[in-house]
Amino acid sequence: MTGAAPAHTSREADLSRDAGATMPPATPAGGPLLRVDGLSKQFALDDAVLPWAKGRRVQAVDNVSFEIAPGQTLGLVGESGCGKSTLGRLVLRLIEPDAGSVALDGMAVTGAGKRQLKALRRRMQIVFQNPFGSLNARMSVGEAIAEPLLAFGVGSRTERSEAARRLLALVGLDPGHAGRYPHEFSGGQRQRIAIARAIALEPDLVVCDEAVSALDVSVQAQILNLLKDLKARLGMAYLFISHDLAVVRHVSDRVAVMYLGSIVEIAEADRLFADPKHPYTVALLASVPAETPAARKHAAPLEGQVPSPIDLPPGCRFAGRCPRAMPRCHEERPALRAIAPDHKVACHLYA
Structure with missing residues (x-):
């Protein structure tokens, strides 16, 4: 990507x-x-x-x-x-x-x-059936998407944040909503977020x-x-x-x-x-x-x-x-x- x-x-x-x-x-x-x-x-x-x-x-x-x-x-x-x-x-x-x-x-x-x-x-990554259950309710969606990058030490904090915003745009969501939490999105939007997280590491x-x-x-x-x-x-x-x-x-x-x-x-x-x-x-x-x-x-x-x-x-x-x-x-x-x-x-x- x-x-x-x-x-x-x-x-x-x-x-x-x-x-x-x-x-x-x-x-x-x-x-x-x-x-x-x-x-x-x-x-x-x-x-x-x-x-x-x-x-x-x-x-x-x-x-x-x-x-x-x-x-x-x-x-x-x-x-x-x-x-x-x-x-x-x-x-x-x-x-x-x-x-x-x-x-x-x-x-x-x-x-x-x-x-x-x-x-x-x-x-190898996975997208689960229930996007609400697979996302941490206490993490913003930007943090959730950037978490795989953090786990593998990819980029600085700023670079990971920017990557999360680009991934949101790639799956058809507003990058400006990176600071929102999973409960603020519809089911389809949450699944897009889960997909963005799954593809973060290419x-x-x-x-x-x-x-x-x-x-x-x-x-x-x-x-x-x-x-x-x-x-x-x-x-x-x-x-x-x-x-x-x-x-x-x-x-x-x-x-x-x-x-x-x-x-x-x-x-x-x-x-x-x-x-x-x-x-x-x-x-x-x-x-x-x-x-x-x-x-x-x-x-x-x-x-x-x-x-x-x-x-x-x-x-x-x-x-x-x-x-x-x-x-x-x-x-x-x-x-x-x-x-x-x-x-x-x-x-x-x-x-």
Whole structure:
């Protein structure tokens, strides 16, 4: 971002200095910015609250793998409770994974030491769902936006203040309001402030965790257009988490569909919306209201209940609701495999 912060040395040099160690070489040109391989996470149930749950665990994310290219937006979609937000936090190591690895530009995020992780976090930021909850009510918005710069020792106090004002202007707000507090802004304006804070350090990757779901539809459109404009200007990549298929289609280059902690289909956005393969993806797209009856998509209605993540069934986790399930589906879990260039599906129909 031009002029948002004082000039500094190359990013690799910054990372090496901040980490206090030699950083691994960056990924060759054309490689992925983010690589996630076999990421898994379980949570132990609180037996003080649920005495029957002693020793039981919830499988939140299970063996998830994907890549995001520089400047690309990967939309992550699925029903509430499928593990989308947990996955986003695992990518940033806001919570620790049980298994698997995350690498940013060839540099390991999982397993990185405290100083090295701090250096990597300069390149990874997050926009949370609730902007009011993610902003400190006791800090002016200018202070909140400048806080990442302060944390990494970027610029003087005056330079950080000026950078905050420029960032406010960049996200479409009045720089003169830097001294105001979060409660003085609307929900959409607060989300713009949260976005300004997220891009203050010019990150390569921003995780947007249901970043527009709490906003009115008209405000959603404004924030989505802002995110697309910032991506074009700054070259950032997004992991865009949402349960809203229309929103995901609007912003995404590629889309991953998640069900009960696993990715069941991933493809280019246009291909996935035009020709979904997994029965769950087909059902999701058929559930979206159509503008006209002629445009309505038809799919066999889903029956049965979503399995409990505490006691997952063998085989395909969607088999109990799938209208095309075969005996094999109830016994053997399908692997996520390629059926076309940049199109993978976890379904025995395509084995």
